[in-house]
Amino acid sequence: MRLEYFQMIDRVVSLEGDAIRVESRVPEASPVFEGHFPGHPLVPGVLLVETMAQASGWLILGRNGFARMPFLMSVKEAKFRNFVGPDAPLEVTAKVTHDGSGYTVTEARVTSEGKRIADAEILLRSMEFPHPDLEAAMRANAVRIGLPGYAA
Amino acid sequence: MAADNSPTFDKVADIIAGNSEVSRDSITPESHVTEDLGIDSLDFLDIVFAIDKAFGIKVPVEKWTQEVNAGEKPAEHYFVMKNLAARIDELVAAKSA
Numbered sequence: 530m531r532l533e534y535f536q537m538i539d540r541v542v543s544l545e546g547d548a549i550r551v552e553s554r555v556p557e558a559s560p561v562f563e564g565h566f567p568g569h570p571l572v573p574g575v576l577l578v579e580t581m582a583q584a585s586g587w588l589i590l591g592r593n594g595f596a597r598m599p600f601l602m603s604v605k606e607a608k609f610r611n612f613v614g615p616d617a618p619l620e621v622t623a624k625v626t627h628d629g630s631g632y633t634v635t636e637a638r639v640t641s642e643g644k645r646i647a648d649a650e651i652l653l654r655s656m657e658f659p660h661p662d663l664e665a666a667m668r669a670n671a672v673r674i675g676l677p678g679y680a681a
Numbered sequence: 682m683a684a685d686n687s688p689t690f691d692k693v694a695d696i697i698a699g700n701s702e703v704s705r706d707s708i709t710p711e712s713h714v715t716e717d718l719g720i721d722s723l724d725f726l727d728i729v730f731a732i733d734k735a736f737g738i739k740v741p742v743e744k745w746t747q748e749v750n751a752g753e754k755p756a757e758h759y760f761v762m763k764n765l766a767a768r769i770d771e772l773v774a775a776k777s778a
Contacts, residue, residue, distance in 0.1 A: 602723055629733055631743040632726055654726060 530554055530619075532561045532572070536670075537580040538621070541587060544677045547625035549588035551674070553580065555617045562615065572617075574609045577647040581637035585623040585651045589633050591676055592625075595668060599633065599653035607649035617641045623651070631655055686710060689766040692735060700727045710763035713756075738772040 530537055530553045542550040555572055562570035582601045589599040613619070620640050627634040632654045639646040658664040671679035686694075690710055697714070698705035701724040714720050720728065729740050745768075748754040758764055 602726055627730065627733060628739070629726075629730060630739055630741045632730070634730060652726065652730065 530556055532556065532559045532576060535579060535583075537576065537583045538587065538674050541591075541674050541676050542620075544588065544591045547588075547592075549584055549591065549623050551584050551587065551621045553619045553621065555613060555615055555619065557615045559615075570614050572613045574607070574647070577609060577613070577639055578604055578607055578649060580619070580621055580639060581623065581647065581649055582651050582653070584621040585633070585635040585637050585653055587671070587674070587676055588623050588625065588635065589653060589655060590667065590671065591678070593655065594678075595658075595664065595671075597655040598658045598663065598667065599655045601651065602632065602654045603652040605650040605652070607647070609647050610645045611641075613639075613641055613646050619646070626650070687763075687766050687770070689770050690762060693732060693766055693769065694762065696731045696735060697728055700724060700731055708762060710761075710766075712762045714760045714762065714765065716760075732769065736769055736773050738769070738776055740769070740772065 530539060537553060538551045539553040540551060542552055544550075561573065561576070565571060565573050582604070586599045586601075618641060621637065623635045623637040625633055626636050632652060635651045635653070636648070637651050638648040658667075668679065694705060694708040697703055697708060697718065697720065701718070701720055703718045703720065708718065712718050714725070725742075729742055732738070732740055745754070745759045749756045749759065759768055
């Protein structure tokens with residue numbers, strides 16, 4: 530996990546059908562923790578939402594074979610149930626709950642060592658890749674995180 | 682509200698009012714979803730999701746949009762409320778056929 534680069538996912542554990550399971554470890558140190566919060570470093574809730582959105586995005590890319598890029602459109606029922614700080618191992622799951630025309634809805638969840646951290650309903654809209662650099666970067670990231678079918 | 686509104690129209694109008702800032706009273710069978718009601722793309726996505734769930738269908742928005750953009754169908758065919766309700770009825774009928 531590299532918070533300041535929005536690199537939230539370290540590794541895909543499994544991608545089967547309509548569900549994905551990924552792992553990440555919160556870094557020991559990050560400029561994010563200097564502000565959030567002094568003396569009490571916590572991963573901001575918005576970055577936990579981003580983590581769930583990225584897991585959902587990789588699920589969609591894995592399912593559509595990079596045909597289109599998913600973009601975050603809405604987040605509902607986001608709940609942050611426990612604090613998570615530096616060096617915490619995270620497990621993130623996302624499951625497709627609705628496959629619409631040009632959009633996908635997922636239920637995503639973050640846990641750490643069995644403890645519930647956050648969950649939300651995520652809606653992503655899939656569009657043609659707006660720039661080849663983005664597609665190339667996403668494909669390179671797919672190799673980095675070991676997305677099934679794209680592992681190095 | 683006119684008494685002869687179809688149940689589908691009423692249900693879709695309720696969904697739109699519940700997923701946007703449009704007041705229920707301002708939605709008529711002649712309302713154009715974007716031009717008259719001012720629904721933006723995000724609200725429209727939420728509305729389509731709610732319609733999909735409520736009717737157990739998959740509204741083919743992308744296909745509709747392609748047809749409108751290609752000039753094959755006028756936008757009113759899909760996006761005026763009474764026509765949208767008719768299209769939904771067709772999708773529901775096709776699903777149960």
